[in-house]
Amino acid sequence: MPQPYKINSIEEYYAAYNKSVQDPEGFWDDIAGYFLWKKKYDQVLEWNFEEPHISFFKNGKLNITENCLDRHLGTLGNKPALIWEPNDPEEHHRVLTYRDLHNKVMQFCHVLANNGVKKGDRVCIYMGMVPELAIAILACARIGAIHSVIFGGFSAQSIADRLIDTHSECVITCDGAFRGNKEVPLKAMVDDALIGCKFVKRVIVLTRTRTPVSMIKGRDVWWEDEIKKVESNGQRDFPAEIMDSEDPLFILYTSGSTGKPKGVVHTTAGFMVWTAYTFANVFQYSGDDIYFCTADIGWITGHSYIVYGPLANGATSLMFEGIPTWPDAGRFWDIVDKYRVNIIYTAPTAIRSLMSYGLGPIQGHRLDSLKVLGSVGEPINEEAWHWYNENIGKKRCPIVDTWWQTETSGIMISTLAGITPAIPSYATLPLPGVQPILVDDHGKEILENEVTGNLCMKFPWPGMIRTTYGDHERCRKTYFTTFPKMYFSGDGAFRDAKGNYRITGRVDDVLNVSGHRIGTAELENAINMHTGVIESAIVGYPHDVKGQGVYAFVIFEGSKEDMNMVRKDILETVTRTIGAIAKPDKIQFVNNLPKTRSGKIMRRILRKIAEGEMHAIGDTTSLLDPAVVTEIIKGKV
Ligand code: WT7
Numbered sequence: 312m313p314q315p316y317k318i319n320s321i322e323e324y325y326a327a328y329n330k331s332v333q334d335p336e337g338f339w340d341d342i343a344g345y346f347l348w349k350k351k352y353d354q355v356l357e358w359n360f361e362e363p364h365i366s367f368f369k370n371g372k373l374n375i376t377e378n379c380l381d382r383h384l385g386t387l388g389n390k391p392a393l394i395w396e397p398n399d400p401e402e403h404h405r406v407l408t409y410r411d412l413h414n415k416v417m418q419f420c421h422v423l424a425n426n427g428v429k430k431g432d433r434v435c436i437y438m439g440m441v442p443e444l445a446i447a448i449l450a451c452a453r454i455g456a457i458h459s460v461i462f463g464g465f466s467a468q469s470i471a472d473r474l475i476d477t478h479s480e481c482v483i484t485c486d487g488a489f490r491g492n493k494e495v496p497l498k499a500m501v502d503d504a505l506i507g508c509k510f511v512k513r514v515i516v517l518t519r520t521r522t523p524v525s526m527i528k529g530r531d532v533w534w535e536d537e538i539k540k541v542e543s544n545g546q547r548d549f550p551a552e553i554m555d556s557e558d559p560l561f562i563l564y565t566s567g568s569t570g571k572p573k574g575v576v577h578t579t580a581g582f583m584v585w586t587a588y589t590f591a592n593v594f595q596y597s598g599d600d601i602y603f604c605t606a607d608i609g610w611i612t613g614h615s616y617i618v619y620g621p622l623a624n625g626a627t628s629l630m631f632e633g634i635p636t637w638p639d640a641g642r643f644w645d646i647v648d649k650y651r652v653n654i655i656y657t658a659p660t661a662i663r664s665l666m667s668y669g670l671g672p673i674q675g676h677r678l679d680s681l682k683v684l685g686s687v688g689e690p691i692n693e694e695a696w697h698w699y700n701e702n703i704g705k706k707r708c709p710i711v712d713t714w715w716q717t718e719t720s721g722i723m724i725s726t727l728a729g730i731t732p733a734i735p736s737y738a739t740l741p742l743p744g745v746q747p748i749l750v751d752d753h754g755k756e757i758l759e760n761e762v763t764g765n766l767c768m769k770f771p772w773p774g775m776i777r778t779t780y781g782d783h784e785r786c787r788k789t790y791f792t793t794f795p796k797m798y799f800s801g802d803g804a805f806r807d808a809k810g811n812y813r814i815t816g817r818v819d820d821v822l823n824v825s826g827h828r829i830g831t832a833e834l835e836n837a838i839n840m841h842t843g844v845i846e847s848a849i850v851g852y853p854h855d856v857k858g859q860g861v862y863a864f865v866i867f868e869g870s871k872e873d874m875n876m877v878r879k880d881i882l883e884t885v886t887r888t889i890g891a892i893a894k895p896d897k898i899q900f901v902n903n904l905p906k907t908r909s910g911k912i913m914r915r916i917l918r919k920i921a922e923g924e925m926h927a928i929g930d931t932t933s934l935l936d937p938a939v940v941t942e943i944i945k946g947k948v
Contacts, residue, residue, distance in 0.1 A: 314591045314624055316342045324731055324743070331743040332770075338744065339367065339773060343584055346623075347382045348373050349553050352580070358771045360796045363787060366557055367581040367773045374551035375560060375583045376453040379622035380413040381551070391627045394601070395442045396646050398489035398633035404649075407442055409625070412449070419443075419450035420549035422537040426481065426513045430455030430552050433477040433562065437461045437470060437497055439488025440632040443517050443534065444608050445618050447483045452560060455552035456481075459562040459574070462609025463488055463495055465890040467503035469572075473564055474504060476574055476781060480512045483534075487520030491637035498524040556580035562780045563611055565717040566830030567789055568801075568820040574780030577720050582615075583623060585774025589721040589742060590620030593711050594683055595728040600653040601680075603629040603646065605661060610827070611717040612687055615774075616656060620721070635661050641672035644703075648676040655703075656685035656713075660825040662695045663856045673702055683728040684710045688826025689858045690814050696735040714738035714814050716800060717828075718790065720774035723747075724812050737813045746770040749806055754794040765818060766804040767797040820914070822851040822859050829861065829893050831914075837888035838895075841881050843869020848904050848912050852921040854896065862921035863895040864904060864943065874900060897921075899948045903939040905931070920944055 318324050331338040336355040343352070352371030358364060383390070388410040395405040407415065428434060434456045438444040444460075451458040459477050461470055474482070482505075488495040498516055502525055505511050516524065517534040526533070557578045564572040596602060602621055606612035608630075621628040629650060635643050643665070647655060665672070684704050691699075691712050700710055710733050713725040723745045724738040731740055741747050749757040749764030757764045768775075775798065779786040793799040803815040817823060820831040831849040838847040845866040854860030867877060882894050905913045919928045925944055931937040 314596070315345050316588055317591045317595070318727060318730060318743075321730055324727060327743040328741070332746060335744070335770065339584065342588055343368055343371075343580070346373070346584065346587075347378050352556055356771065360771075360791050360798065362783075363791050365581075365771050365775060365777055367584070367771075368556040371556040371580050372553050373556065373580060373583075374453060374554050375579055375619065375623075376416060376449050377551050378583055378587075379449065379619060380409060380416060383409045383625045384413060387625045390599070390625065392622060393442055393445060394627060394629045394650060396629065396631045396633075396649075398491070398637075400638065400642075400645065405442060412446070415446050416449045416453060417547065417549040418538060418541050419446050420454050421541040421544075421546040422515065422534070423450055423454050423456065423481070424549075425537065425540065426515065426532070428454060428456050428481050432456045432481065433459060433479040434481045434483060435459050435461055435470070435474055435477060435479040436483045437463065437501055438483060438485045438517065439463055439490070439495065439497065439519060440607060440630060441485065441517065441519055442630065443485075445630065448561075448608070448614075448618055453549065453551050455554055455558070457559045457561060459564070460609050460614070461564070462607060462892075463490075463497060464609075464892040466887055467500045468888050469890055470501060470504035471507050472571060473574075474508045474511060477562055478510065480510060481515070482511055482513070483515045483517075485517045485519040486524045487522045489520060489632060491634045494520050494522060496522065554579050557777070559777070561614065563614065563717055565611075566821065566828045566833050568830055569832050571833065572830070573782070573785055573789070575717050575776050576778045576780050577774065578777050581773035581775070582720050583619065585721040585772060586615040586620035587623035588744075589774075590616060590626070591624050592727050592742065593713060593722050593725050594654050594656070594685065595730065596621070596624055596626050596654065599627065600682070601627050601629055601650050602654040602656070603631070603650070603652045604656040604685075605631060605635070605643065605658070606656070606687070611720065612656075615721050635665060636668075639672060640665055640668035641676060644673050644676035644678060647678055647681060651677075651680035653680055654683040654685065655681060656687065658688040658826040659686055659691040659695050660689065660857055662686070662691070662699050663858075666695065666698050667856065670702060678703060678705065681708050684708050686710060686712045687715070689823045690816060691736060693735045709733050712736070712738050714802075714812070718776040718800075719772070720776070723768075723772070724814075734811055737807075737811050739811045741812070744772045747804075747812065748797065749804060750794050750797070754797075760806050760808045760810065763803055763805045763815060765794065766800045766802045766812070766814070767794055768800070769797055771798075822849070822861060824851075824854075824859050824861055824892075825857045827892055833889065834861070834863075834885065834893050834895070837885050837893065838863060838865060838881060840888060841884040843867050843877070844881070846904060848914065848917055849895070850914055850918045850921050852897075852918070852923075857896075860896040861894070862917075863898045864901050864917055865898055866902065866904065867900050897948050899943070899946055901943050901946060903936065903942070905939050905943070906935050907933055908935050916940060917943075920947060923947075
């Protein structure tokens with residue numbers, strides 16, 4: 312697969328970068344030329360950050376699956392598109408060539424159509440990491456339905472919230488999912504969600520764990536039965552729906568500093584061009600490389616860099632059902648050895664967790680096929696960076712520390728493997744098309760280097776968020792009003808003398824726990840729902856493996872006979888309301904929270920207490936009752 316937009320030297324990087332700033336329309340017009348359009352666009356870019364209104368490749372017509380599948384068939388039909396490694400190493404792996412995947416996607420398009428799904432409909436997908444998840448996503452895209460994948464760690468309540476917000480009438484799920492030595496009851500969770508979502512007309516259930524599940528007549532159908540019908544009807548080809556460049560491709564929910572998660576909307580052409588371009592350049596994929604991204608497709612990393620980005624480049628993408636530490640902590644290296652993986656893309660939390668097992672699990676595995684190591688999701692600390700570099704890459708493999716977000720849809724700031732220099736703990740330089748700007752708290756641009764500021768973007772890029780589903784005003788308020796006429800990322804960053812960026816972490820009330828985003832307000836709301844809880848405050852604290860741990864300060868006035876049990880009950884309420892991924896690591900019961908005279912919780916103080924930095928608490932005189940702080944320090948857990 313030729314990747315004409317691939318940057319091959321540092322000079323080419325600077326040339327591409329400069330062109331992307333001086334002539335963004337010309338730059339993206341050139342790159343878009345390498346994709347398959349049913350009708351060419353008539354304008355490359357139209358935008359303003361006030362509304363915001365972002366349109367890339369206006370009036371262009373295309374289907375992303377023709378770009379990810381059909382156009383490769385002639386040259387790469389027999390090349391593996393997806394390799395699937397099951398949870399259990401004893402079970403057989405699966406390989407789907409581009410032709411296989413194309414056929415299966417078309418088959419499933421028929422299933423969707425036979426079940427009433429049409430262009431523009433929303434479809435929620437709650438599945439484990441099986442190839443059918445990728446097939447379901449691509450089939451939605453081909454038929455023009457907007458997919459919304461829900462990570463398997465979310466609760467029935469979270470599923471229901473998303474079903475209601477998207478008004479999805481069709482859900483695709485599995486009976487269950489295998490994760491390590493656990494079986495996750497996916498269908499049962501969907502059933503619970505559907506009690507309050509009578510508008511859902513169809514649930515398509517794939518068999519994976521073959522655990523007993525309830526199947527409601529008229530509503531629930533088996534994936535396998537539906538495929539059989541398609542086969543016996545002789546339904547084969549499924550022409551790709553003609554989509555507009557700015558037609559929504561998917562909705563993915565993510566947490567913010569206020570209220571409920573918001574549905575980040577990405578559109579067809581911009582997302583396609585951005586993920587394809589960034590994949591090729593950051594990872595420097597070539598030839599028959601085997602590329603392994605360890606993320607879950609339930610998060611943006613899986614959307615952009617397991618499914619769409621790699622497939623748009625004709626790459627071989629390895630998808631793994633299990634977890635890094637089961638049956639043992641050598642599982643990733645086992646997979647690297649088995650398939651001779653060339654590029655691995657994982658998260659600092661996984662690296663730190665594997666570090667804690669020592670070097671034993673690495674031994675006996677051939678890692679010499681590796682060429683590039685990637686990191687994503689949170690800042691990678693220097694210790695983890697060096698461990699990854701020395702023990703996995705054997706100091707031969709460039710590390711790409713990729714900074715981006717659900718809202719950016721693709722990598723924004725990163726080293727290009729082997730092309731631009733890597734610096735431990737730095738994401739380094741912006742990709743072509745990305746115009747970062749640091750501003751102070753008043754929104755004034757910081758021009759000098761060797762400084763820290765709020766990380767914003769002053770110019771649009773093709774893959775940027777278009778809206779928050781059903782509530783454009785929320786999108787405007789969240790991202791475009793903190794600093795007028797800029798996209799605000801919510802992160803802080805340091806810029807060195809050479810223009811390299813080091814991400815310092817969130818500057819808003821969003822936590823990053825094991826690379827997953829948790830909104831403190833959302834979690835507090837969940838805890839406050841627990842009977843007897845009067846009020847709560849959530850802050851993060853440094854955690855050796857998770858990056859950040861969740862510390863909850865809770866005012867509880869129910870029965871105090873067995874506080875250990877109350878703690879467990881609260882965890883259960885969180886698990887039911889949001890999902891197990893949001894469970895606090897520590898709960899401290901307090902009588903009061905430090906508040907200003909106007910009643911605002913002083914999180915800064917709580918953060919210092921949770922971090923154990925009592926000496927840095929600073930001035931408490933503005934508090935309504937400074938004695939509260941002393942009391943909380945005494946009870947620290
Ligand atoms: C937040 C976005 C990017 C896909 C996975 C997470 C943090 C992400 C890095 C990095 C430092 C990073 C930021 C960002 N983050 N990558 N390389 N270095 N921080 O997506 O759930 O939307 O979270 O993750 O704080 O804002 P997400």
